[in-house]
Amino acid sequence: MEEGTKPNLSKNEPIPRRKIVNRLKDIYQPGENPIFYHVVCGQYGIGKTTLTSKVAREVEKEFGASFGKTLNFKFEDDVSFTARMKLKYFGYPTELKWKRALRAFRDASEVYKAKHGKPSVIIYGNISRLVHKNPEIIDILQVDAKNYADKRIYVAVFISSEGLILRRMEFIKQHFLTEAEKKFRSAKLLPNDPFYEKGEGIISKLLKSKEISFLAFKKHFHKAEELNKVLESNVFAYHPETIQ
Template structure:
């Protein structure tokens, strides 16, 4: 029975003469008619479909051919495809009505046999459909990107309202950065140690400004870089809906290929290309460039520093062209140091904006008014961890949970000691003697110029090791080095015999 279906299907739908000329059918109608005699062209197709029993379908094909010069290629192909589909269902319907045909002949099994015998055509249609779907996703995504620029990303601050500490001066500066005028022609770098509240303030002001501000939170996993950029501008990737691409990704993952990193990098490059184009449209319509914020940019400086270089070069070029303004937010001094060493630094806004710790007044207000800590205890806590908001919150949470100050103090000092151990600054460590000299000078002057700090090291990698260990902090705005936090200095004074003798 299955062979009967196949024979009828081939006889009526895919005659050999028609298959041999299917490429010509897909060519431009005007090209075909211009290079052939219309009467021969017409009779040739008439012979091809002479075996078609359904006269109405045959007339339809002839009508399509005769009007080919007036019908776009897409409609011609669609009409032929519809004809093929209709003939297939007519055949199945006819077989179903045939008394001598078993009922199972029209089952899905028989349909599968037809598909199996014509698998090349089915595969081609499947791939074509997949490509068309991907193309539709791309076009729709471009519309969503333009809409994202119009409304802005508007990230949430991720902090409870009652724990938010207003810093009006910093907020006002950020607001100006996120609202450039049409003459703005440089990018920005914002620095601050971990826990100073720079991300909270950045997200809050990006949300307040809204329109034209795109916020990208750089992921810790490089394989998610493309997704993070796409999410920021509301872009959907055809790689995530294309069956062909998903199968290829599955194949490469099975054989152990690092395809995810390559796909992520490809996505990121495509996002940047689409974003640049959307920025040009936005700038033309609004007479001012949009802003893109790269928060936690330090996450890529160690694993993929070239990505940082590309982003910096791109920021410089687009600032020159006033296409968009980039803002880099970093928690580590290694990021501005690398950026300063490159020619693209010429377009960075100077001095670098730095978000530091809360001052004593702000810290005491937070402890006493927002967390209901007694003044005497608040002073002890501030002396221990200073105005580093993340440290203040951690210590207060433990204190309010019932832990004594002495227990909390020992916990803080233990964590600091681990940093000294990592930096090789403890007795008998490789950098101990150099560290003692630096510490002694910092206790006297509170800060050293970067040049003074550099003189203590003979090799650049040693300087980078010590400076990157979170014992000392580099301040690009003033080009100076200080202790990384109040708790570092507290530890040194607590164990002064170790460092000052």
């Protein structure tokens, strides 16, 4: 404080943001079971891309090489001979390049997760550029990010300089919540519904362990018709031996 509340700094000297850096490192190095995607939003020109890129390069030293090899292989392998010929002689691909890249990234992320036991991370920089010309791409990327975070395959980080992105993403999020509420209502799992306490117990176990056995799920119900009613609502994903 001896130098006042406005220290003299060079215009080219970045101001350290240690808390933000540490938070970004946590995001870029997720554990085995991430359940979120992330949005970094702020005014244009405040250094969002600079900071996120700097932290990503630091983390990449530990993470990037093995995943990069996987991604390059999957991306090249994903282009069939027929698609290559069409591109060469007719001048167009059979699938939009960004969709093909996203699909290749998904495949590579699954390989990486199986091999290393942890999810990969993808960063979408300057995503606000899409909001006026291709907003549907943002919707697709957000839905994909949500689905693959649920599967613990990859974590997406969106960087935007416009609040419009957040409003659009909030709209998509609200759509998911509305659809989930419809399923919970159909299954009678909302507060004051007949199966509310049973559902609360099941969800509590799922939040802790991500899945439970079918027998453990079945113990929450005394009648077969009650069990079938909840399963038919598709609130829970059923797989042989487990409920998710």
